[in-house]
Amino acid sequence: MKTTVFSTHKFEEPHLVAANRGKHELNLLEVRLTGITVSLAQGADAVSLFTSDDASAEVLNKLSAFGIKYIALRTAGYNNVNTKKAAELGIKVSRVPAYSPYAIAEHTVALILALNRKLIRSHNRVRDMNFSLNGLTGFDMNGKTAGVIGTGKIGAILIKILHGFGCKILAYDSFEDKMLIEKYGICYTDCKTLCAQSDIVSLHVPLSTETKHLINSDCIDHMKSGVMLINTSRGGLVDTKAVIKGLKTGKIGYFGMDVYEEEEGLFFEDHSDEILQDDVIARLMTFNNVLITSHQAFLTDTALTNIADTTIYNLDCFEKQIDSGNEVASN
Ligand code: NAI
Numbered sequence: 001m002k003t004t005v006f007s008t009h010k011f012e013e014p015h016l017v018a019a020n021r022g023k024h025e026l027n028l029l030e031v032r033l034t035g036i037t038v039s040l041a042q043g044a045d046a047v048s049l050f051t052s053d054d055a056s057a058e059v060l061n062k063l064s065a066f067g068i069k070y071i072a073l074r075t076a077g078y079n080n081v082n083t084k085k086a087a088e089l090g091i092k093v094s095r096v097p098a099y100s101p102y103a104i105a106e107h108t109v110a111l112i113l114a115l116n117r118k119l120i121r122s123h124n125r126v127r128d129m130n131f132s133l134n135g136l137t138g139f140d141m142n143g144k145t146a147g148v149i150g151t152g153k154i155g156a157i158l159i160k161i162l163h164g165f166g167c168k169i170l171a172y173d174s175f176e177d178k179m180l181i182e183k184y185g186i187c188y189t190d191c192k193t194l195c196a197q198s199d200i201v202s203l204h205v206p207l208s209t210e211t212k213h214l215i216n217s218d219c220i221d222h223m224k225s226g227v228m229l230i231n232t233s234r235g236g237l238v239d240t241k242a243v244i245k246g247l248k249t250g251k252i253g254y255f256g257m258d259v260y261e262e263e264e265g266l267f268f269e270d271h272s273d274e275i276l277q278d279d280v281i282a283r284l285m286t287f288n289n290v291l292i293t294s295h296q297a298f299l300t301d302t303a304l305t306n307i308a309d310t311t312i313y314n315l316d317c318f319e320k321q322i323d324s325g326n327e328v329a330s331n
Contacts, residue, residue, distance in 0.1 A: 001025070001319045003072070004041040006033040007050035009268060012074070012304055019308035024315050032265070038062045046070035046318065048311060051295060052264040055081040064089040072314045074307050077234060079207040094314035098153050100303035105157035107297035108202055108232045111256030115228060115291050116141070139199075142166035147198030149191065149214070150205035150233065151177050158202060159184050170194045173205070195219050200228040207234035217242040226253030232297045235261035240280050247287050255290045258297045267294040 001024045005016065008028040020026055027044065031037045033053035039062075041047050047068055049055060055063075055071060060082060063071075071081065073095040086093050114120060117138040125132065146167040148155045159169055159180055169186040172194045180186050191214065195201055201223065205211050215229065216239040223229075229252055231238050240261050246252035260267065262278055276282050284290050298307075 001046055001070075001315055001322075002044040003027065003046040003048055003315060004044040005029060005048040006031065006037070006040075006053050007268070009050075011299065012308065015304045015308035016311070019305075019312040024312065024319075033059060035059055035062070038066075041068055042066045044068060045322075046072060046315060048072040048074055048315075049080070050268075051075050051077065051080065052268060053080060054264070055086070057082045057085040060085045060089055060091060064091060070094075070315075070318045072311050072318075074311050077206060079234060079236070092318065094318070096307050096310040096314075099298065099306035099310065100300060101153035101157050103300040103303040104154045104232055104297040105161060106300075107258060107293070108154075108158055108204075108230055108256075109161050111230055111232070111258065111291055111293070112141075112200060112202075112228065115254040115256050115289065120291065121288060143168070144199040145170060145197055146200045146202065147172070147194040148186075149173075149194065149201065149203050151175075151180055151186075152204065154232075155202075155204035156180055158204065159186055167200075170198055192219070192222055195227075196222045196224070198227065199224060200230065202230040203233045203237050205233060205237065207236045212236050213239040213242075215239065215243070217245065220246040220251060223251060225251055227251070228254035228256070230256040232256075232258040235259040235263055240284070244280070244283055247284075247290065253289060255284070255287070256292075257284075257290075258293045259295055260292075263295060 003024050004027045006029055008030055013028060016026065029040060033047065033049055033055065035058055038059050041063055047063065049071060069091060071091060071093045073093065076095060076097055078095050081093055083093060118136045122136055142165060144167050146162045147170045148159055149172045151159065151171045151173040156177065162169055163184040169184060171186045171188050172191045176188045214237050220242055229243065243252060243255055247255060260281060266278060284292065
């Protein structure tokens, strides 16, 4: 099947080529899908998209006009796709629901430990021949209360790891997972109580109209003073300006983020020759208790192989459906 692959990154190209084994005609493009670049999909049967591609109603209308019938997401999250519009237009959407929840949970722990033990500051000092320990004091994870918001695939693995550290775990989710309660003694509670009682708050729910700015000024006001906030899920879960306010007052003692509300067009790309225009992220970068990674939590060999394999499998399935004259079910 002719597939235009938008936002192809160097790190995923070999995995996609290996998984494809020459079956589909993949047009690997580095550019993001936007209202302007959408014309590059002309002549293809399908497009494959990544996190920062724009599959809004306007772009979907154009894709549909070009005869695109299928979108193979190379991501688990699908908040960048207007799925209602896609269904209306008869465009089928597939995603990679689980490629390695371990990758994201482990990166979350990397952020927690690096912030807690001030590894970046320490590393920079040592490189500057400054071996002083002043200002580098961390805290024992053992005995601390960790609040995990979203106990699906990623949240569950994070809970397992944090349980290993000896943390007490509070959880918030629309569905209670009995296995997690029995195995790790976690306590489900409401979001406000979790925020009020946790030393570390980590986000693992999808972004939706319900969860947009779940962490806002009101919620931050209820948090413990000096709380650690970690977001490896989606930027929009957090009101970033409210977090900056919390950092300035010391209410938030640490902030680790792998995702950012305004990451489209910023993350995944080299802007080192440009002048940073985003004043919000610029302010965040001034705090020495903020650690930012650019949406790399998923970036492990295992995850990349699984993403590529599932994406090609999804294209295979779609092609088979076309061949047999049937349609695949909408996402
Ligand atoms: P999942 O679907 O297994 O778990 C999500 C959990 O959130 C479910 O238990 C669900 O019941 C709960 N939930 C959904 N809406 C809720 C609401 N309004 N209130 C309370 N609970 C709610 O998803 P998974 O695989 O654990 O991924 C979680 C998120 O992590 C994804 O949606 C995605 O945004 C993000 N992610 C980030 C990556 C990165 O590289 N930084 C990579 C992959 C996923």
